Amino acid sequence: MTVNQSPAWNALTEHAKDIGQSPISKLFTSDPDRFKKLSYSAANCMLDFSKQRITQTTIEGLINLAEQQNLQQKIEALFKGDIVNPSENRPALHTALRQPEKESLIVNGTDISAEIHHSLVQMESLVDQIHNGQWRGYDGSPIKHVVNIGVGGSDLGPLMTCRALSQFAPTNIRHIDLHFVSSMDGSQLAQLLDRIDPPSTLFIVSSKSFSTIDTLANSNTAREWLINASGMSIELISQHHFIGITASPKKAAEWGIPEKNQLHFWDWTGGRYSMWSVIGMAIALKVGNSNFREFLAGANTMDSHFREAPLAENLPVLLAMIGIWNINFQDIHAHAILPYDGRLAHLPAYLEQLEMESNGKNVTLNGHSVDYATCPILWGEVGPNAQHAFYQLLHQGTESVMCDFIAPALRYQDQGEELQQQHQLALANCLAQSRLLALGDSMLDNAENSPIHKRYTGNQPSTTIMLDQLSPLSFGALIALYEHKVYVQSAIWEINPFDQWGVELGKQVATSLLNDFENTNNTNNDSSTDGLIRFVLQQRQTARNKEDATQDHVSQTGKESNQ
Numbered sequence: 068m069t070v071n072q073s074p075a076w077n078a079l080t081e082h083a084k085d086i087g088q089s090p091i092s093k094l095f096t097s098d099p100d101r102f103k104k105l106s107y108s109a110a111n112c113m114l115d116f117s118k119q120r121i122t123q124t125t126i127e128g129l130i131n132l133a134e135q136q137n138l139q140q141k142i143e144a145l146f147k148g149d150i151v152n153p154s155e156n157r158p159a160l161h162t163a164l165r166q167p168e169k170e171s172l173i174v175n176g177t178d179i180s181a182e183i184h185h186s187l188v189q190m191e192s193l194v195d196q197i198h199n200g201q202w203r204g205y206d207g208s209p210i211k212h213v214v215n216i217g218v219g220g221s222d223l224g225p226l227m228t229c230r231a232l233s234q235f236a237p238t239n240i241r242h243i244d245l246h247f248v249s250s251m252d253g254s255q256l257a258q259l260l261d262r263i264d265p266p267s268t269l270f271i272v273s274s275k276s277f278s279t280i281d282t283l284a285n286s287n288t289a290r291e292w293l294i295n296a297s298g299m300s301i302e303l304i305s306q307h308h309f310i311g312i313t314a315s316p317k318k319a320a321e322w323g324i325p326e327k328n329q330l331h332f333w334d335w336t337g338g339r340y341s342m343w344s345v346i347g348m349a350i351a352l353k354v355g356n357s358n359f360r361e362f363l364a365g366a367n368t369m370d371s372h373f374r375e376a377p378l379a380e381n382l383p384v385l386l387a388m389i390g391i392w393n394i395n396f397q398d399i400h401a402h403a404i405l406p407y408d409g410r411l412a413h414l415p416a417y418l419e420q421l422e423m424e425s426n427g428k429n430v431t432l433n434g435h436s437v438d439y440a441t442c443p444i445l446w447g448e449v450g451p452n453a454q455h456a457f458y459q460l461l462h463q464g465t466e467s468v469m470c471d472f473i474a475p476a477l478r479y480q481d482q483g484e485e486l487q488q489q490h491q492l493a494l495a496n497c498l499a500q501s502r503l504l505a506l507g508d509s510m511l512d513n514a515e516n517s518p519i520h521k522r523y524t525g526n527q528p529s530t531t532i533m534l535d536q537l538s539p540l541s542f543g544a545l546i547a548l549y550e551h552k553v554y555v556q557s558a559i560w561e562i563n564p565f566d567q568w569g570v571e572l573g574k575q576v577a578t579s580l581l582n583d584f585e586n587t588n589n590t591n592n593d594s595s596t597d598g599l600i601r602f603v604l605q606q607r608q609t610a611r612n613k614e615d616a617t618q619d620h621v622s623q624t625g626k627e628s629n630q
């Protein structure tokens with residue numbers, strides 16, 4: 068029996084007919100205690116679900132579904148290191164990466180906790196060497212610029228966290244400038260190399276597989292830049308200017324990273340779950356080792372809550388199950404991530420990978436095609452900016468969209484009245500938008516007399532996530548909250564959230580297309596692909612002809628002026 072034919076699913080389908088399109092505004096008027104009943108707190112996070120189109124009965128039905136799907140056992144399987152990623156025959160042990168050292172965890176006869184803490188200490192030692200000027204470039208210069216080269220999970224998490232927590236950097240480490248380079252087209256790297264100085268620049272090549280072409284292409288360019296600037300050998304340059312962070316040490320060594328410059332993690336750490344491992348080195352460089360440990364501790368607090376709290380009071384479980392309600396019982400397939408704090412600017416991109424690469428799946432663990440919706444389309448932007456961009460669609464478009472509003476209650480506590488007022492302004496906007504989206508213009512007097520193009524129907528459900536304040540602790544908890552939400556949804560949908568086979572074929576096709584750019588007469592592919600390749604080749608030829616003509620002209624004028 069598939070989940071969507073199960074008793075708990077059928078009961079929710081019936082309940083959805085009852086609650087129907089019942090306006091959220093009506094749910095508020097019929098229960099003044101709605102906020103109190105539908106908001107939950109743990110691990111420095113408060114989640115308000117009262118603006119969702121749900122009642123207590125909905126929550127009960129969703130928890131029945133979670134129980135029917137053996138969620139509690141599946142949560143235990145994750146933490147214990149069972150094979151939860153069967154297509155790659157691996158556990159997914161990101162929770163172990165933030166577990167306190169004293170709690171050992173034996174997986175396949177090995178205490179992985181000891182290994183994890185050993186690699187963390189190695190990372191911290193490298194971070195200290197860079198911070199205190201012991202790590203030197205090829206001419207003896209201390210390091211000023213550190214460039215993290217990575218993509219996807221080897222980029223987005225560290226990038227997001229460095230931006231979110233930069234204010235926590237102790238002043239004695241602020242002399243290091245951190246940069247992120249991910250895109251294979253070289254545009255980020257080319258711009259950066261113009262601004263930085265070779266002998267004082269260190270590159271961290273972050274790649275679980277150490278075979279991602281995007282990262283290798285950028286790393287090759289960076290290495291050539293250093294060799295050209297220094298006139299030194301690959302070996303010397305690699306020793307002074309490259310650190311490799313990987314789960315594939317052999318490949319990193321083949322590329323040229325010496326063993327002493329490598330930090331390792333494990334194949335059981337999924338790329339998009341890896342910033343808690345040594346992939347987080349950029350974070351430690353930015354905010355310091357002790358703040359990085361706080362960040363891990365924050366995630367660990369959410370892990371303990373997730374593992375121990377009853378399902379009906381469990382934040383990740385509720386967040387996930389209400390998502391399932393919207394997707395599978397309310398037919399909503401778009402999800403906007405709206406942080407009201409500029410420090411969380413990269414959170415939407417991070418969650419796009421976390422959720423869509425994990426749960427963008429159409430096959431169950433048993434190898435059957437699903438006939439129910441799984442992961443929705445996620446996108447987002449810093450809320451106040453998005454208000455001036457795509458909120459029009461949220462308010463008056465034809466798509467149902469569920470939203471997550473995310474904000475800290477406190478900010479700028481010791482930075483003066485004006486900034487505190489600005490934070491209050493952002494919060495007022497956050498609350499205004501979620502209120503209007505939920506209730507529509509029913510909250511206004513005489514709204515029905517407005518012309519139709521000025522009406523707001525509302526009824527767009529949202530969750531508000533409030534942190535007490537943004538800190539390494541609360542931010543760690545927030546990200547762990549979303550990770551576990553993804554796991555819970557996968558458990559209900561019976562899909563594997565830890566593989567990503569859907570991105571592999573594109574890489575192979577791109578590799579074979581590379582050769583076609585050398586062959587003007589190719590007709591190997593579909594007419595569109597061949598036509599586009601020919602267009603590029605023609606442009607190249609025209610550019611070459613122009614260059615030749617200019618050179619002819621220059622040498623001709625040179626000859627004439629010599630005569």
Ligand SMILES: O=P(O)(O)OC[C@H]1O[C@](O)(CO)[C@@H](O)[C@@H]1O
Nearest residue numbers: 218219220221274275276279338
């Ligand atoms: O760390 P790596 O192995 O370079 O991979 C980078 C990213 O590429 C992907 O494998 C997708 O192609 C992601 O899952 C991963 O985070």
